[in-house]
Amino acid sequence: MxxxxxxxxxxxxxxLLSAYRAAVRATRPLPxxxxxxxxxxxxxxxIERLRGEMDDDVxxxxxxxFQRNLKTFGPSLSISGLSGIGAKLIGQKR
Known part of the structure; x- marks a missing residue:
């Protein structure tokens, strides 16, 4: 059963959804x-590839x-704020 x-x-x-949202926010500075x-x-x-995935290990x-790719590609794309710590993103109030 x-x-x-x-x-x-x-x-x-x-x-996974949280990581995607952070990635979306991190792309805001791209000119x-x-x-x-x-x-x-x-x-x-x-992210869409994993939508229906049921295997937790996968x-x-x-x-x-995904998180490793963001850290790797982030600096090469001049994306700031990937860690989300202390970085002010466009449209974010402090």
Whole structure:
């Protein structure tokens, strides 16, 4: 008898969504709208691939890869605020 997704699955899905939101916010400083759109499309395709995934290990692995990619590509794209700590993003009030 197979049970539905457990609590860990929902936690991982929430972490994945949170990582995507942070990535979207981090792309705001990109000056070229076309570059930002392409970057967002690339990030979204990674997340969409995992939408229906039920294996927690696959989600966890892809979440780690997604976060690692953001840290790797962030500086090369001149994206600031990837860590979200102390960085002021455009449109964010302090």
């Amino acid at each position: 197979r049970m539905g997704p457990g609590l860990q699955h929902f936690i991982l899905q929430a972490e 070229d709208p076309q570059t930002r759109r392409e970057t967002l499309d690339w990030l979204r395709s990674d 989600i966890r692995s892809n979440l780690q890869t």
